Amino acid sequence: MEFNNNKAIYLQIAEYVCEQILLGKWKTEDKIPSVREMAVELEVNPNTVMRTYELLQGKNILNNKRGIGFFLADNTIDQVKQYRKTCFIEDELPNLFRNLYLLEIDFDELKSRYQTFVSQNFNA
């Protein structure tokens, strides 16, 4: 996995985990990769992955069953969306707003572009 330089590694791993959940690659009933498996796959310190899993446990996205491992929490998709939404509003939206302002893009144009994008990419 390629990490960027903008954000702490443990948060980038959290995004990766959320992505796996939203894409349905990790399922609720399955045990998710252990801290060690994840550390080996991503070539990072296991303590970093532990920090990620503890963060996501605090956000009710993961459950730690002591001695067995980490699982997805019951309503994990809602929690992931909630968490990702907060991240997006804090990290990415200000930059988007800045460009909208500087380039004088109005909301009508934005709206039509948004709708085109959704229909092209998600067939919605």
Place this chain on the structure above:
Amino acid sequence: MRGMMGMKTLTHIRLPLNFFQNNLEIIKQHHTLVYYLTNTVDMININNLNFGYSKHKPLFKNMSMRLSNGHIYGLLGKNGAGKSTLLKNLAGLVYAQSGTLDVMGFNPAKRQPALLEQICFIPEEFYLPSVKIDAYLKANAPFYKKFDHDYFTDLIKEFDIPVEQKLINMSYGQKKKVIIAFGLATQAKLVIMDEPTNGLDIPSKAQFRKIMASAMTDERCIIISTHQVRDLDNLIDTVIMLDENDVALKASVEEITAKLTFKKVKEIDDSIIYAEASLSGYNAVMPNYHQEESKLDMELLFNAILAEKIKFKPLFS
């Protein structure tokens, strides 16, 4: 379920806070035992270490530091700062002039087998004899009671080492991979590596990172000295930097990024401690006023500490 509850209470025994102060003498006497019982006593304790290769040129002056298990320490420092020398002190290859070194309850200078079988030392320069791997194993593995032959075979396979070739005829990178595989297969609790990625090709570096991620357990203390911080920066959880005869910084990545922010800025202002010009502005280090969660830039930190040592001292004392 009942069984699990029982286990839970057993692992949650808490000692009173003053337990260690009150029992310091006993702990000193039974250092090793207590270490295994509580897992909280340091694996390495360096106290007022003085060392130099000649009397007139001291390398370490009253250096003190504690290291514990469950971490990968990254040892950084300029050429000649004493990284390799510190590692040699820990492995009992050179002796302190004064001060004490305690490694798992032993003084490494005494070179007792009970300690040496718990140390895996991968030096930067090494010699391997004119024999094949199996002969090398036969001669060396018996010194390590817990040597894991299957694990060694796995690592050799993963590193793609030609087992039929004599060690002396292998390339530097191949030799290095052999001693890394041997060192980890000893199951030693203290793993010391001096520039381990030097000489490794691109795929081997990725394999090395994976192997180290899986080798890091709660029982192990891993110390890696390196100039190639980009090879290893995601593996290291605690940075130790040597400069001017002492430890200039010892802090976990978490602690460093809680106190400092590493980011790109367009212009330099007073809040910035250190900055380097880049294409799109500056890469800067500044106090973390707004609880930002930035990624530690180890090279930038290294240069920042060399340039602005005084400004960092109060932050990490």
